[in-house]
Every structure is written in C-alpha cells, then in structure tokens.
Amino acid sequence: MLPTTLSPVPLAPELSLYLVTEPVGLFDLTGGEFHSDRPPPFWAFAWAGGQALARFLLDHPSEVSGRRVLDVATGSGVAAIAAAHAGASAVACSDIDPAAVEAAHRNASANGLSLVGHLDDPEVLLAGDVFYSPVVAPKMVARLRAARKRGAEVLVGDPGRGFFPERLFDLVTEYVVPVPRTLEDTETLTTGIWRMRSSSN
Template sequence: MLPTVLTPVPFAPEISLHLVTQPVGLFDLTGGEFHSDQPPPFWAFAWAGGQALARHLLDDPAVVAGRRVLDVATGSGVAAVAAAYCGAAAVACTDLDPAAVQAAHRNASANGLSLVGRLDGHPEVVLAGDVFYSPIVAPKMIATLREARKNGATVLVGDPGRGFFPGRLFELVTEYVVPVPAVLEETEALTTGVWRMK
C-alpha cells in the first residue's frame, strides 16, 4: 500500500479516507508508467464522481437506508462508505483492482463501519463514480449497469463530464461543484452530476 493519511473527504467531511495527500498525480505514483497488468492506484484519491455520490447520499440517506447496495469500480470506496454511513442494510463493493477493494474495506473500518464481501440477492441500489473515463471501460460499464437496472436496481452514477459518459441513458438528479486536486484534474473544482439510469 502507498503512504496515505486518514483525511476528511473534501466534499463529504463526515467521512474520512486513507488518501494520498501530497501533490502528486495518478501516474507519479507508478513511476510515470502504466502497466496493463497492474492498475494505477485510483483508490488513493477521492475522485469527483465518488465525492458527488457520497454527498448526495449524505444529504438524502433514504436513497440507500435499509437497502442492499453495490458500489461498482469502488476506488477509494467513498460512495460505499457513505452508503454504509447512511444506514444501508448491506454494502458490497467491486473493482478490477483488488487493492481498491482492500482500500474500501479499510476506509469503512476507519469510519467505524463495515462492508460485506458479497450481497445476498441482487443489489437494490448500484453506485458508480467516475467510471466513463475510457473508450475501453465505458461499454463494459454500460453493460454492467444496464444488467443491474434490468434486475430492478436504482442505478446512480457520479460523473464530472468524463468523455465517454452516455448521457442519453441517464437523467440528472442533482449537480455539485466538487473540489478536486489540481494535480489530478488541472482544475481545483469540477461540476459533477449525479445521474439516475433510465
């Protein structure tokens, strides 16, 4: 694990996460290289989409209270931790990077909360923050989210205008201006929508 510091989430300070706090970019942490067999440490940052989802849940806990929740492509686990904080019946998370799932569980524990390894039955709410960032990932994510929607889940996506977001499949629930590290996003804030899949 990278050196991280337990830090309040900028846009959801009710929650603290183990994050990289020094001003470094994503690929600075990998020696400036990308290896397809080892994902970069997305989990070391609180990305805008996840922060927006967390804020939305914290402001309206009824969205997840008493429900089974799955956080897809969890990263740091910010949305999963927020769901647990808001009284979800059970929260599980998935990510291609096993280190992200470990980070999400560690972050939940740091907040006195816990995530489950897997849900009993289909999720009732599916969360996905910042998942439409590449032309390779987007179609796979669309298929995953459509399947969840077909099975009756409410699907919520946090997206700050990533290039491959399929807006036609979603309706805007709310929008925030989310603080982000300039070294990651080349700006200090991103207008970020929380979107519900139709």
C-alpha cells in the same frame, strides 16, 4: 501500500479516507508508466464522481436506507462508505484492482463502518467516475443496464468524462467538487448525479 494519511473527504467531511496527500498525479505513483496488468492506484484519491455520490447519499439517505447496495469500481470506497453511513442494510464493493477493495474496507473501518464481502441481488448500484475511457465505458454500460433491467436503482456520479452515455440517464443534481489540481488540472469539477432510466436503449 502507498503512504497515505487519514483525511476528511473535501465534499463530505463527515467521512475520512486514507488518501495520498502529497501533490502528485495518478501516474506519478506508478513511475510515470501505465501497466495493463497492474492498475494505477485509483483508490488513493477521492475522485469527483465518488465524492458527489457520497454527498448525495449523506443528504438523501432514503435513497439507500434499508437497502442492499453495491458500489462498482469502488476506488477508495467513498460512495460505499456513504451508503453504509446513510443506513443501507448491507453494502458491498467491487473493483478490478484488489488493492482498491482492500482500501475500501480499510476506509470503512476507519469510519466505524463495515462492508460485506459479497452481495447477491443488490437493490441499488453506485458508480462514480467510471466513464473515463473508451475501453471501460461500454463494459460499465452493459453492467449497469443489466442491473437496471433486474430492477435495481442505478446512480452514477460523473464530472463530464468524455465517454459518459448521457442519453441513458436523467440528471438528479450537481455539485461543485473540490479536487487536487495535480490530478485534474483544476481545483473544482462540476459533477452530476445521474439516475439510469428504466427504459434505457
């Protein structure tokens, strides 16, 4: 596990996460290399999309209160933790990186909350910052559309990543999210909360 510090989430200071606090970028933590068999530590940062989802859920708890929630590509788990804080009946998270799922559970515990290990038939899907590559985006679209067709609500936090399929979503609100300059080459990103349309095509 990388050296991390329990720190308040910039846009949602009600929550704290174990994050890398040194001024480093994502690939600085992997020796400057990308290994397809070993995902970079996305979980060590509070990405803009996850922060925006967290803020939205904390401000609008009725979106998840009493409902079963799944946070896909959870990263640090910030959106999942916000859902639990907002009163979801059960919250699970998933990620291709087992270290991210571990980090999400550890972060939940640090906030006095817990996530479940598995969740059948979630009523709400959350996805923050998932449309960042041409390889990942279509897989994520397929997963989210399948959930929407089963009747689940789908909420996405996206800061204008290049592969976001805007035509499938309606904009709910926007936040100006503080982000590390070493990560994004800027200090803030305007990030939308998007709801997937029921008749996506």
